[in-house]
Amino acid sequence: MSTTSAPDKLRWVGKPVPRVDAVGKVTGATKYMGDLTFPGMLWGRVLRAAHPHALIKSIDTSKAEKVPGVVRVLTHKDVKGLNGYGIAVPDQPVLCHDKVRYMGDAVALVIAETREEAAAALDKIEVVYEPLPVVDDPERAMLPDSPLVHEGGNIHLHTHIERGDVEAGFAASAVIVENTYRLPRQMHAFLEPEQGVGVSDGNGGVTVYCGAQHPYRDQMQISRALGIKPSRIRVVASPVGGAFGGKDEITLQILLAMGALATGRPVKIVLSREESVVAGWKRHPMVIHMRTGAAADGRILAHQVRLVSDTGAYASLGGPVTNLALEGCTGVYRMENILMDGYCVYTNNGVAGAFRGFGQLQANYAMEHQMDLLAEALGMDPVAIRRVNALRGGDVNPLGHTMVENVGALSVLDAAERCDLWARRHELEAEPPSEPWKRRAVGLAVEMQGTGLGVGLPDYGAAKIDLVRGPDGRPRWRVGLSCPEIGQGNSTTYAQMAAEGLECDVGDVEVYVGDTSAGPDSGSCTASRSVYTGGNAIFHAATAMRELLRKKAPAVLGCTEEEAAQAELSEIARAAVAKGITLSADGAFIWPESKYKLQGVFGLPHIINTYIAHVALVEVDVLTGQVEVLRSFAAIDCGKVVNPQGVQGQSEGGMVMGMGYALMEDTLIQGGHTLTKNFSTYIIPTSLDAPLMETVTCESFEPTGPWGAKGVGEAVMVPIAPAIALAIRRATGALMDHAPSTSERVFTKGGVRLGG
Amino acid sequence: MARVTLTVNDRQVTLDVHPGERLVDTLRDRLGLTGTKEGCGVGECGACTVVVDGDAVNSCLVLTVQCDGAAILTVEGLAPAGQLSRLQRAFLEHGAVQCGFCTPGMLMSATALLARNPRPTREEIRAALAGNLCRCTGYEQIVQAVEAVANEAE
Known part of the structure; x- marks a missing residue:
């Protein structure tokens, strides 16, 4: 680096x-929370829903309680405080009472002397359900006649942002590009499934050992659900075997605390990978429709966005993700005329929540495609059109915030333009591929990632x-x-x-x-x-x-x-x-906040941004549609670099995770049932898939940052995905408007026609 | 129950185990060797990799009774006297560790590779680690750490 x-x-x-x-x-000396054992420790197992959408008519635990080794079986009746949790809206039951909304919903907690006994008792719990129609299409879920996932309606949030006059902007545009982008349900795939131990202090207090991302908020949520004071609850959340946003929400903490207090003994729960996949949060699948108009010199004159985000059964952070995605839909660019509508919609498709990039990955994939398509239509260079539009310090950004902080869009773009992959791209594309039926091409994309929680949220x-x-x-x-x-x-x-x-x-x-x-x-x-x-x-x-x-x-x-x-x-x-x-x-x-507030839009704008450009060299097999990323490059402005090796590790890990998003990863859910429950069917990149990677940091000094530092953890995985997809387009002519670019999709859209 | 004798990290242990007990559970729950992790339970992620008679194996796919008489090396056995192995030091030097959950499995796959082939090429290293998933690093710093050890070998 x-x-x-x-x-x-x-x-x-x-x-x-x-x-x-x-x-x-x-x-091997480091103890993760699931590695801990305590004297007299019991094992907990969670009974999950048997249907993706159903009313619960009755729950009978009497037979389960008689299974040898079983100490307690807990249900909603044992939740003494609020039977709900959720970072933004506590609408997810700790243990379901009258309804289940996805296959991961928790219905009962069995606590037994051994894992095997707890598992045996799960089968003995009798739950009578009345199945309801499954809501699995967010567009249909928005219609007035759709069955309801929640009584208040399936549209959890609608955000409308309007500035300037888009119709006038489109009328003045030399070119307009319009497309719909479909983005997948990526899985965090942290290597450590959710696990932990609850330990009672014998006096009404409890310690919860469970890897997570915000121990004080976990403490608050446990307190709220159990009806005991936060001061009686200690949360130990570190170290964590990977999280990426997937352990931001409550996972097992409340159940661990309940189990420990109900039995007076330590209780351990370890999720299998399959249970983790079904119950845990995912990246929001989104459908983003964009219409973008530009002048002959490349300046964006109008930008219209309609975004539908599938948050699944519960809100968690679906609202904030939708809003940050809308912010991301304006890219790193100046825009005076925008009209954006974002809908966050409930379905029975699992649950979606925080994930590295937080809506910006979906948005950036769409926006960076629009930029290349505008460039194509205008006969411009992809870097040139981005440079014409890139935000500079002092600019008023599309949401109305005046950029007084460090703005690095141009510095990362310049670095990307100078890098070997981009500077020699015509030469690299002309080099003989590894096989005659393969095509090589280079793609580029740029992003700014708003950091911190944003306006109106205590940070x-x-x-x-x-x-x-x-x-x-x-x-x-x-x-x-x-x-x-x-x-x-x-x-x-x-x-x-x-x-x-x-x-x-x-x-x-x-x-x-x-x-x-x-x-x-x-x-x-x-x-x-x-x-x-x-x-x-x-x-x-x-x-x-x-x-x-x-x-x-x-x-x-x-x-x-x-x-x-x-x-x-x-x-x-x-x-x-x-x-x-x-x-x-x-x-x-x-945290500093923007003085500019958007009416009715919480969390926006963000004012401290990480800037990043990615370049990717791909090789596409036009007979099979298979894509290999051969090399990639990152230019990052994260302010002052505190630890170069750490930034390099973030950058490389991010590029490979973003590559997974671009090429292979999608948690498939059909009729509310997850099809890809383990790494045998949900494929993530291995050491053989990782490209040769280069990272350059364009250091800056953020005046509000510690020693000038900003953040880096999320941006590193974002523009690599559109960079790869745009390289595939350059190689095959196909518009990869439906991610991931699996072999089937690449073959169908841009395959054998070129070979033939 | 079946009686098995294992040599784990140069220490002989005799245990009575259920015929269905997996090696990963024996190591973690009975012997307290929690350095070995379980990430998927189906042999796809490699976090539970240990070395059995010289071969890197997924301990979630092996029954303990199958290992009767075998020599097993886990991550705890790499630095028995507290002195880190060359490979462990290379992981530190190259930033090959982030969340650390895949690290024991990575180390064991690489240890088995280097024992069999002290000077593997970069491609041989990537292939040997292909059964060990890592979600944090993007693999490069891990591959570089193993390469560094390989390059020093006679």
Whole structure:
């Protein structure tokens, strides 16, 4: 990976510091939450719905309770508080009472001495259902005569955004392109299925060990469902064996807490992969219709969007995802005339929620296709048309926000244009393919990813730093904050930033994350926000700690104020711990928001953006439709790079996950039943599929960021998908308006005709 | 119940197991070797990979009774005295670890490969790891870590 940046005096930020959690992970010593065992531990199994849409007439657990080894069988009657959860709207039952809305709905929890006994008892629970018509097509679900998934109607959210005059814009346009894009239901496919243990404290309190993305919100949701105070609930959510948004919502936490409190014994639940696939959230499938008009010089004059998002049985984050998708539908471009309607619709097709990219992946796939199609219609270069339209600092963006923050659209576009893949694309495309019936081509796409939760949503973070005496008598700095380590490496970047702020060695910092008892609430590990938010909180806590130490320096060192002012911070810290003094400091940070508010649209606009351009070289077999990505390139503006190796890992992992989205991944659900329940039928990229990858960072300094940093976790998987699809178009002439570009689709749309 | 004797990480253990018990459960639940992970239960993800008599196998697809008399190496056996193996150090140096859930399986597949073929080519490495899914890294840093060890071999 290469980086363009000015030299600085930073000692830890920007350096390839080895991960602080890696030794435990390569030795097997790291305990994930499902690896934990406790004396007297019981096993829980969840009874899921037998129909995708049905009324529950009765639930009889008496036979199950008699199965040998069974300790308790819990149903909705045992939910003492609100029988619901959901990050935005708590409309998903903890245990269903009168209705099930998808095959993953939880109906009962069996707790037994062994896994086998719990499984045997599942079959003995008698649930009488009255099946209802299955709502499986979001377009039909919006019609007035559709059966209802929820009584309030199947349209969970309709967002309308209008600026300028699109009709006048279309009338003035030299060309108009209009297409409908269909985007798949991608699965997170984290390697660790949902699992954890609930442990009662014997006194009405409980500890829930369950890998997740926001322990304090989990604590709140458990508290709300159980009707006990948050202070009686400790949540340990870290480390996590991959999440990508799929562990943002409640998974097992409430059931674990209920089981532990009902039995007074530790209760463990481990989902099988099949159960995880059926019950867990997915990326929203969307149908996006776009009509875009441009002047002869390429300027976009009008852009009209209709977007329908299938959120499945429950809301979770379906509303915010729809809104962020609408924002993404404007790309990185200037637009004065827009008319956009987004619908988030309930169906019985599983559940959809947060997933890396959060609606922007679907939107960017559509928008970047529109840009290439406009370029084709106008005879323009794909980079040139993007450059003409790209947002600059000071521009008013399509949603009305004036871009006063760092704007990197042009810098990543320039880097992509200069990269070997794009600069030599004609040469690379003309090179002989590996077989005569294959075609090579290069595609490019660009994106900006809004980070943070957006306008109107509380977005903040806090961190705590303790100075303590280590076992060797030297100062140790304990940094506590709640954003869990979900694999992205935030615990390492936190250690780097703390060491920078505390003027100490990174090895003297201990980071505690993802535990409500170890640090204050720093919010969720989502929305590319954990380094930016947690880092800012650490920056403020470290500043407070430095001031505290400076104030105490004369007393600690036994010298004058003038002499103390000359002392290094490490010297003061050493003297303090030698005297048995321990100190604590807190820091908190509240996200900046746009002053511009959209009427009736929560969460928009976002103002801190990550900018990224991807370029892909593909080889298409025109006889079979099979596509191989040979090489790919990423240019990323994520502000100041805190850990180059970490950014490279994010970039490469993102490119391969985005490649999966472009070429192979779709969770198939038919009539409410999931067809692709494991990795034998849901195929994700392997080591043999990964392309040769190159990453360049176009470093910038975000003034509101910690040491200039922004976020990087989501953008890295976004424009690679349209870049690949646009390369397929260049190779075959086919418009891949229905992702993923499976062999069948590529063959049907652009296959043998070219070969023949 | 059936009596089996296994050599796990150079330590001999004798156990009475149900004939249907999977090796992954024996390792994790009976022997407390939770470094071995289960990701799919059907031999597709490779997270449960261990080395049995020199071969990398999915321990979710092997019954413990099938391993009677076998020598089994798990991730815990790679650094028995706390001294990391060259391959483990390469994983640290190359940033090959993110969430870490696939890491034990990756290490075991690579260990089996390097024992059989100390100087594999990049393509041989990619093929040897093709049965181990990773959702975080995009594989490149993992392949580079194994390559680094291969390049140092005599």
